[in-house]
Amino acid sequence: MNARTHITDYLKINAEKYPDKEALICANRTFTWKTLAEEVTLVANQINQRIGSNEQQIVSTLFPNSWELVVAYLGILEAGHIALPLDIMFKAMEIEAITSQIPPALTITIADNRHSFPANDQRVVLLDTLLKKTTATPNLRIAPEKQIASMLFTSGTTGKPKAAPYTHANHLWTIATSSKLYEWTPEDTLLLALPLSHWHGLVIGISGALYHGNTIYLQERLDPELMLSTMASGKISLFMHVSLAYTKMVQHEPSKTYDLSAVRLCISASSALPPKIWESFKERFGVEILERYGSSEAGCIASNSLTNRIPGSPGKAVPGTELALHENGELKIKTPALFPGYYHNDEATQKNLLPGGWWLTGDMAEFDAEGHVFLKGRIQEKIKKFGYSLSPRDIEWALQNNNPKLKEVFVMGIQDPQESSDTLAYFIVGNITEEEVITHCKKHLPSAWRPDRIFILDAIPRTRSGKPIMAALKAML
Numbered sequence: 001m002n003a004r005t006h007i008t009d010y011l012k013i014n015a016e017k018y019p020d021k022e023a024l025i026c027a028n029r030t031f032t033w034k035t036l037a038e039e040v041t042l043v044a045n046q047i048n049q050r051i052g053s054n055e056q057q058i059v060s061t062l063f064p065n066s067w068e069l070v071v072a073y074l075g076i077l078e079a080g081h082i083a084l085p086l087d088i089m090f091k092a093m094e095i096e097a098i099t100s101q102i103p104p105a106l107t108i109t110i111a112d113n114r115h116s117f118p119a120n121d122q123r124v125v126l127l128d129t130l131l132k133k134t135t136a137t138p139n140l141r142i143a144p145e146k147q148i149a150s151m152l153f154t155s156g157t158t159g160k161p162k163a164a165p166y167t168h169a170n171h172l173w174t175i176a177t178s179s180k181l182y183e184w185t186p187e188d189t190l191l192l193a194l195p196l197s198h199w200h201g202l203v204i205g206i207s208g209a210l211y212h213g214n215t216i217y218l219q220e221r222l223d224p225e226l227m228l229s230t231m232a233s234g235k236i237s238l239f240m241h242v243s244l245a246y247t248k249m250v251q252h253e254p255s256k257t258y259d260l261s262a263v264r265l266c267i268s269a270s271s272a273l274p275p276k277i278w279e280s281f282k283e284r285f286g287v288e289i290l291e292r293y294g295s296s297e298a299g300c301i302a303s304n305s306l307t308n309r310i311p312g313s314p315g316k317a318v319p320g321t322e323l324a325l326h327e328n329g330e331l332k333i334k335t336p337a338l339f340p341g342y343y344h345n346d347e348a349t350q351k352n353l354l355p356g357g358w359w360l361t362g363d364m365a366e367f368d369a370e371g372h373v374f375l376k377g378r379i380q381e382k383i384k385k386f387g388y389s390l391s392p393r394d395i396e397w398a399l400q401n402n403n404p405k406l407k408e409v410f411v412m413g414i415q416d417p418q419e420s421s422d423t424l425a426y427f428i429v430g431n432i433t434e435e436e437v438i439t440h441c442k443k444h445l446p447s448a449w450r451p452d453r454i455f456i457l458d459a460i461p462r463t464r465s466g467k468p469i470m471a472a473l474k475a476m477l
Contacts, residue, residue: 005144006168008078010210011037018186022215026067033213036071039131043075043108046130048137050106051081056140056148057105060084062095062113065220068127069196070206072108075130077149080140081105082165084151085197087464092116102151102163102343144168151343152199154296163343164296166199171207173337174299177318178204179211181303182265182290184238186213191236193219193227193245195464199296200270204240214238224252232258240267242466243277246289250280251407260285265306269294271466272375272393275311276400291315293375297352298359299337302373312397313372323365323373324358330379331365332358364391383413385421385448395449402444405432410460410468411451414477425453427460427473453477 014023015037024031031039051057059076061083063069069085076083084104086095095116099107107117107124117124141147149168153161178184190209194201209216217236219226222245231239246268260266266281269292282288292303293314302323304315317323321335334357341349352360364376376391383390392411399409408429413422428437434454441450461472 005172006077006141006147007149007171007207007210008040008074010213011040011074011078014210014213018213021213023209023213024067024070024216024218026218027220029067031067036074039071040074040078042133043071043127043130044078044139045134045137046132047075047079047081047106048139049134050125051079053105054140056080056082056142058082058084058102058151060086060099060104060107062086062088062090062107062109062116063127063196064088065193065196065201065218067218068110070218072127072130073196073202073206074210076108077168078139080142080147082148082151085202087195087197088113089464090116098153144172146340148340150199150202152197152202152296162345162348164199164339165341165343166203166296166299166339170299170337170339171203172211173320174203174294175208175211177320177337178208178300178303181305181318182238182267183306184208184212188212188238188264189215189217189236191217191219191227191230191239193222194241198270198465199294200240200242200465203299204269222248224248228252228258228260231260231263234262236262237264238267239263239265240269242270243268243273244271244462244466246273246281247277247408250277250284258285260287263287265290267292269314272314273312274397274400276397278311293373295361297339298333298335298361301333301335301361310372313368313374316371316373323367325365325367326354326360328379329364329366329376331361331363331373331375333361334358381412383411383422383424384415385413385424387420388448390424390448395445398445398449399426399440403430403432403440405436406430408460410473412470412473414474423452423477424450425455425473425477426451427455427457427468427476429457429460432456 014033019034020032023033023036059081061072073083108127147168148165149171150166151163154164192205196202266287266289268289273291278289288309290304290309291314294300300318302314303318324332326332338359362379364379366374377393381392395411396409400406410427412425415422437454461469
């Protein structure tokens with residue numbers, strides 16, 4: 001086992017190689033690699049003192065995007081245990097539902113969030129109490145392909161969320177592969193406004209920056225003005241976010257100018273990027289977004305390249321990964337980055353695992369002649385209308401490309417076993433009336449694509465990773 005087989009090995013390397021280089025810049029505090037490593041070591045020692053186990057234990061956290069979250073998360077990994085970051089947007093009831101399903105040995109938070117847990121729960125500790133010197137304790141280390149680093153819940157947009165463990169080896173394979181694709185180097189600086197309680201921000205963002213020794217500019221939330229002004233400062237070379245963030249930036253202060261020429265790469269992932277937003281972002285800022293596709297179970301699956309960016313497609317299979325279509329049109333993959341299986345849910349794991357090591361992604365897809373993948377929606381979202389099988393993404397993108405009044409569109413079908421066609425519903429955000437939508441559809445869309453129900457909303461309910469919350473939309477129907 002070499003010296004760089006676990007994620008926090010890179011923290012120690014960076015502390016030695018770049019001791020005075022800025023590692024983490026937040027609104028209220030800045031860390032060098034040396035000071036970050038020192039505080040992570042304090043937390044790791046305290047965790048080991050409190051847990052006292054030679055087997056991996058789950059340690060949950062509840063923080064906003066902040067230096068506290070980064071230090072606690074890396075402290076858990078350095079100790080050798082499993083980090084379960086809870087989303088700061090969760091209510092106490094949601095937290096209780098998760099922690100009763102996956103009981104943590106310890107929960108780390110700050111005073112402002114202590115009320116989210118029972119007052120008598122002795123497993124809950126404040127980060128301040130862990131930032132104290134104690135006797136150094138050996139950290140737990142097992143083979144990196146077996147040692148779990150993070151435990152994150154799948155989005156649950158189309159079903160019950162499942163806990164997806166991801167090993168140190170999974171993290172590092174994904175980052176090593178991404179690094180080659182994006183020519184990612186130690187000289188890059190990363191603007192990170194993704195929620196760190198989700199896979200994209202935690203794995204690609206935090207693990208990626210550790211792997212390279214990058215400076216991270218960490219922001220607490222999706223704020224289009226703050227993101228654009230930071231990107232225009234000349235300090236940022238690498239930015240990644242979900243498609244919703246790019247939509248917000250395109251729509252933000254249309255008359256204001258932002259020079260993003262110093263940003264060499266803008267990446268979109270976690271949810272499909274509408275071609276209209278890709279084109280609008282390029283037109284306004286002169287930047288072609290690079291879209292990629294991945295999942296909590298399998299890491300980075302497909303990506304465009306630095307020299308070939310296709311609007312509407314997340315590109316081709318990343319090196320080392322195979323893509324194919326299953327018999328029902330569902331995308332299946334084979335990758336070294338595949339996770340060990342859903343936590344305590346072998347039934348769900350086996351349902352998606354095929355002979356030969358193939359994994360069903362749950363996504364409908366098509367390929368073009370060059371091998372670019374085009375995602376058509378989740379398999380559960382498949383819509384049948386007048387004998388046709390429809391892709392909700394195709395309808396959404398056709399609508400947005402033809403009507404500037406539409407800011408956001410989400411299309412879904414509701415199945416009725418008594419009917420030969422599904423009920424087709426449009427959820428729309430924009431300065432438009434239902435009558436205008438109907439007129440527009442009659443003029444531009446095939447009859448099978450036209451809606452049975454139209455909802456004009458102030459905002460489409462979404463998860464923090466930008467994915468529509470299906471249960472909330474179905475409740476409207």
